Each structure stands twice: as C-alpha cells, then as structure tokens.
Amino acid sequence: MKPETAAKKLGIYLPATPAEFQEGELTRDDFLALQSDPPEWLSELRRTGPHPRSEVARKLGVSNSGLARAGVDDVLTTAEIKSLLEEMPEWLVAERATHAAVRDDAARAAEKKAQKVNKAERAGH
Template identity: 65%
Template structure:
C-alpha cells in the first residue's frame, strides 16, 4: 500500500504568526491565499524584501512588540498598547520609559526569576529522587 502525502497548508494568519509579522501589513497576495509548508520554509530560509522590511521596521504584532519592550502581552494591554507598533514607535516608547513600562518590565523580571527558581527547585527534587 502506498501512502499519498498531501500538501500541508495553513491560513495566512497562521503563517504570519509563524513568521513573526503583522498579517495586515503583508502583501494582499499573501493575505488572500493559503501558504504551504514548503512556501513557509522558503520564506523563512530566503525572506523576500517585503518580509525583511516588516521584520526590521514593522508594524510588529503584539507578541513581537512585547518581546522588544521586555514585557508580557498582558502588560502591553495594561499599558494601553493594543495595536501593532513600528520599530520607531517601540524605540520612542523605550526612550519615554513611561511608568507603566517600567512597572511591567519589573513584573516581567520577577516572573523570570521565579521561573528560574522553580526550575532549580524541581531539578534538585529530581536529583534527590534519583539518588
């Protein structure tokens, strides 16, 4: 019996998410079609000019904005940032360093520290159980 392998496709929104770009800023042909796994791999391996430009200057989707600002997506929302931002807007926010951004960065730093602490605790527990 031979197996027929079908081409795996995804919606443009899924492909944009995997590429780390804001869907509404992509070209119309990207937004209106479907993207195959091979096409996605090709875009990642050799990004066209529009993709390089979007990744460099934005507008960036909220997960990318949050990462560039060093806060969580929830922290962005609490700070009133609900739209995609360009790299220039992100840099301006960093320069202004509003109170909400300082607070959210501190919160994110605490979350990271706690995550490391829990990992270490679990690692020690596993080592004790293994001996």
C-alpha cells in the first residue's frame, strides 16, 4: 500500500509522518499492525496533529467544502481545533448548521428510498 493511501486510511497528515513511513510501501500486515498497535509517533500525531482536512472537518462538524468556504488552512492541530470550537466564530456556527441540514436531508432521502424499496418488495410478493 502506498504511504498516501495508508495515511488517508489512518486519518493522519502524511507530511507530518516519519520519513521511513513516507518513503516506503506498506504491506497489509504492516498496516494492520499500525492500526492494532500504533507506534508512539502515530499515537502522538492522532492526539495532537496536525490533522488532514478531512479530519479537521470531522472534528469541527463541518464539510470539507465548508472549510474551504471559510478559508481555513488544509491542516490544523488539535489545539487549533479546540480553540475554534471554544470561540465558535460565526462561519463555524453557519457551516455546522449547513452540514447538519445536509446530513438530515440525506437521512430523509435514504429513509424514503428504503420505504419505496420495502413497499415494492411487499407488492411483489
């Protein structure tokens, strides 16, 4: 597995990883070992960051697009994320509301689709 893929699956920012991680390929067993028994550098990176955009968005409760609209850097540390959550700037409040509405709409659409499938299955029997 390429380092980029492994970093993405681990939810870590690749440029902040050790050089040997960035330069080498991982076997499936290597990857599983990192997941099950993370080395100190991985635990520290997950704990303090810097975190990649997708992880920053998840921790803030917004979308990646919301971060872009707000002009937020691609990476933030845990301390920077906590600071934003404490300050709750206007853009963050608005983006969290937007993200929640989109999630709710997606859930309603999925439920409606499931009901149609269920209804069709009952009609077919």
